[in-house]
Amino acid sequence: MALLQSFTQIALDRAAAQIRRDVIIQCVANGSGHPGGALGAAEIIAALYFRVLRHDPARPDWPERDRFVLSNGHICAALYSAMARTGYFPPEELLTFRRLGTRLQGHPARVDLPGIETSAGPLGQGLSVANGMVLGLRLRRLDSRVYCLVGDGELQEGQIWEAAMTAAQYRLGRVCLVVSDNGLQIDGEVERIMNVRPIADRLRAFGWHTLDIDGHNLAQVLAAFEAFQRTTETPTAIVARTVMGKGVSFMENLAEWHGKAPSREQAVRALREMPEGFAPDLWTGDTQ
Amino acid sequence: MTAPAAAPVRKAMRDAFGEAIVRLAETDDRIVVLTADLAESIRVHHFAGRFPDRFFQMGISEQDMIGTAAGLALTGFIPFATTFAVFAASRANEQVRLAVCYNRANVKIAVSHGGLSVGEDGATHQALEDLAAMRALPHMTVVSPADALETERATAAIAALDGPAYLRLGRTPTPIITRPDTPFVLGKGHVMRGGRDVTVVATGTMVHVALGAARLLEAFGVDARVINIHTIKPLDVPLLERAARETGAIVTVEEHNVIGGLAGAVSESLARAHPVPVEFVGIQDVFGESGKPDELWKKYGLTPERVAEAARRAMDHRDRLGRV
Numbered sequence: 001m002a003l004l005q006s007f008t009q010i011a012l013d014r015a016a017a018q019i020r021r022d023v024i025i026q027c028v029a030n031g032s033g034h035p036g037g038a039l040g041a042a043e044i045i046a047a048l049y050f051r052v053l054r055h056d057p058a059r060p061d062w063p064e065r066d067r068f069v070l071s072n073g074h075i076c077a078a079l080y081s082a083m084a085r086t087g088y089f090p091p092e093e094l095l096t097f098r099r100l101g102t103r104l105q106g107h108p109a110r111v112d113l114p115g116i117e118t119s120a121g122p123l124g125q126g127l128s129v130a131n132g133m134v135l136g137l138r139l140r141r142l143d144s145r146v147y148c149l150v151g152d153g154e155l156q157e158g159q160i161w162e163a164a165m166t167a168a169q170y171r172l173g174r175v176c177l178v179v180s181d182n183g184l185q186i187d188g189e190v191e192r193i194m195n196v197r198p199i200a201d202r203l204r205a206f207g208w209h210t211l212d213i214d215g216h217n218l219a220q221v222l223a224a225f226e227a228f229q230r231t232t233e234t235p236t237a238i239v240a241r242t243v244m245g246k247g248v249s250f251m252e253n254l255a256e257w258h259g260k261a262p263s264r265e266q267a268v269r270a271l272r273e274m275p276e277g278f279a280p281d282l283w284t285g286d287t288q
Numbered sequence: 289m290t291a292p293a294a295a296p297v298r299k300a301m302r303d304a305f306g307e308a309i310v311r312l313a314e315t316d317d318r319i320v321v322l323t324a325d326l327a328e329s330i331r332v333h334h335f336a337g338r339f340p341d342r343f344f345q346m347g348i349s350e351q352d353m354i355g356t357a358a359g360l361a362l363t364g365f366i367p368f369a370t371t372f373a374v375f376a377a378s379r380a381n382e383q384v385r386l387a388v389c390y391n392r393a394n395v396k397i398a399v400s401h402g403g404l405s406v407g408e409d410g411a412t413h414q415a416l417e418d419l420a421a422m423r424a425l426p427h428m429t430v431v432s433p434a435d436a437l438e439t440e441r442a443t444a445a446i447a448a449l450d451g452p453a454y455l456r457l458g459r460t461p462t463p464i465i466t467r468p469d470t471p472f473v474l475g476k477g478h479v480m481r482g483g484r485d486v487t488v489v490a491t492g493t494m495v496h497v498a499l500g501a502a503r504l505l506e507a508f509g510v511d512a513r514v515i516n517i518h519t520i521k522p523l524d525v526p527l528l529e530r531a532a533r534e535t536g537a538i539v540t541v542e543e544h545n546v547i548g549g550l551a552g553a554v555s556e557s558l559a560r561a562h563p564v565p566v567e568f569v570g571i572q573d574v575f576g577e578s579g580k581p582d583e584l585w586k587k588y589g590l591t592p593e594r595v596a597e598a599a600r601r602a603m604d605h606r607d608r609l610g611r612v
Binding site: 063109110111117118119120121122125126127128129130131132133134135136137139140158159162163165166169170 | 320341342344346347349351352353354355356357358359360361362363364365367382383386387390391392
C-alpha cells in the first residue's frame, strides 16, 4: 500500500540526478562533506525513497512505515536530498548542511531531524539497530521492512558480523542489507587495506540470501528490492557494485573524494557535466 | 533494618533484579530483555522462561546487543540489555554512546558484577571505571542501588523513566539496609543516618560500609551523617550542598576508581556549590585482583575502619582551614 504521492511519479533516473546535484551543492555551500560515497549511492537511495519504501514524509513517526537505516552516516548528503525532495523538509534547508545550528548534522542525528531513524556515523552499528527494529516490528505484528545501507569498507567492523549472525539466527526476513561496494576507503583500496571480499559469499556463509547487482542500474536495483520483498525467512543482502564519485568525471574512483568538498570551480564543473534533476538548482555558483 | 547490630538479611542485587523484571513485565508488555550469554548470571533466565517471545539471547556480542536494544527501543519497547558491567560500559561504550544516548533511545542497561565484589574472577571482570564512563555520556541516568530491596525499586523507577539508564548491580549477597518505606526517587539521595560532625556519602554496596563507619565514629564521639547516593547522575546536589554546609567535611565511599565516579561527581558539584574538604575512599586508580570479596574490600581499603579514618582526616582538614 505505497502511498500515492507526487514524488512517486518522478522518473528514478531524474531522482538520482537530483540527489547527485544536491550532494555537490550541499558540500560546496558549506565547504565540507563526503561527496564520494554519496554520489555512488544515488540510485540506491533514489529507488528507496521515491519507490520502494512505504513511507509518508508528512508523518515521519507513522508506526507502519518501512525504516531506512543509513549506517555509513557520512554519506548523509544523499539521504538529506532524498528526504527534502520527497517532502520531509523544505529543499532550501539543504543549504544549511553542516552549518552551526542546522538539523542536517555532518552525520545524521535522530533527535534533530524527524525522519532520521537512527543516528549514525561511527561505522558498523546500523545493522544491529535495524535488526532490533525488525524484532520490535515483529513483536508488534507490523509487516514493515527495514533497509540498512553500509559501505564495503564498513564490513571491516566486527559488529557487522555479530549483527549478520543475529539476523540469520532470528530469521529476520524483513531486514535488507545493502552494501555499496565501491572498493575504496579513506586510506585507499579496500582489498589492499583489509580485504572484505567475496562479500556475497561471506554473507551466504552466515546464512543470508544474497544478490549481486550493478548499483547504478536502476532496473537491477528495483529487481533486487523486489526479490528481497519476496523473501520471508532469511535476511537479504544486496551487494551493489558502485563507483565512488559516480557522475563527476574528476571524482570517480578516487578515494580522495571520500571526505572532501569540491571547490567552487569544481562544483560548477560537476554540475555542468551531470544530467538535470527535476527541480531547479539551489545554488548557482555562490559560496558562503 | 532497625537492629543493625544483629546479622541483617542478605540478598544479591542481581537476584532482586531478576525477580523485579518479571513482575514489571507482567503489567507492561513493552518490557523486553536481551542478554549476551549471561542469562543466569544476571538472573534473567526467570524472565526468559516466563516471556520467551520478549527475551532475546544475543550470544557473546555485547556491541550488537546494545545496538539491537536501541532498535527495539526505537519501535516503542523498553529493552533491558543485560551483561556484566565491564562488557556494557567499557566494551560496548561507543554503542551506548551513539545508539542509546545520542539517539535518546529508551534503553536500560542492567549490569551485574560491578566493583571488586566480583571476587575470584579477578581484575578482568571487576568493573571499576563503569560509573565514570556512563556518567560522562549526555542523557544517561546512572543508578547504583545500595541493596536488594533498593534494586527492586530502582528497576521499577528506570523502567518508568523515558530515556537511557544504567543500573549497576553487585554479584554477591549483601545486607538489606533499606526498608520498604525508605523513600526512593531517582536523583534524590537519602539520609540513612543523621549527623552533625562529618558526612559519609556512599553508593551501592558501600552504603552498608558507611553505616558501619558511622557506628565506629560514634564510639569516639563523632556524629556522622550517612547519605546513600543511589543515583550518581543526575546527582542530588542540594542534599550534598546542605551536608557540606552543615558538617563541613565529606567522605565519599564507592566500589569504583576514585577517578570519575562518586568521588568525582560529589567533588565536582561541591567545588561549585560549597567547597569543603572531601576524602575519597575507593579504588586508588589500580586494577583489582582475585580473592574473596571480603578480602578484597579489606585489602583495597573499603572497610568501616578505613572510612572512619578518612572521616577524621576530612574533619582535621576542615578544622585546619578553620571552617565549619
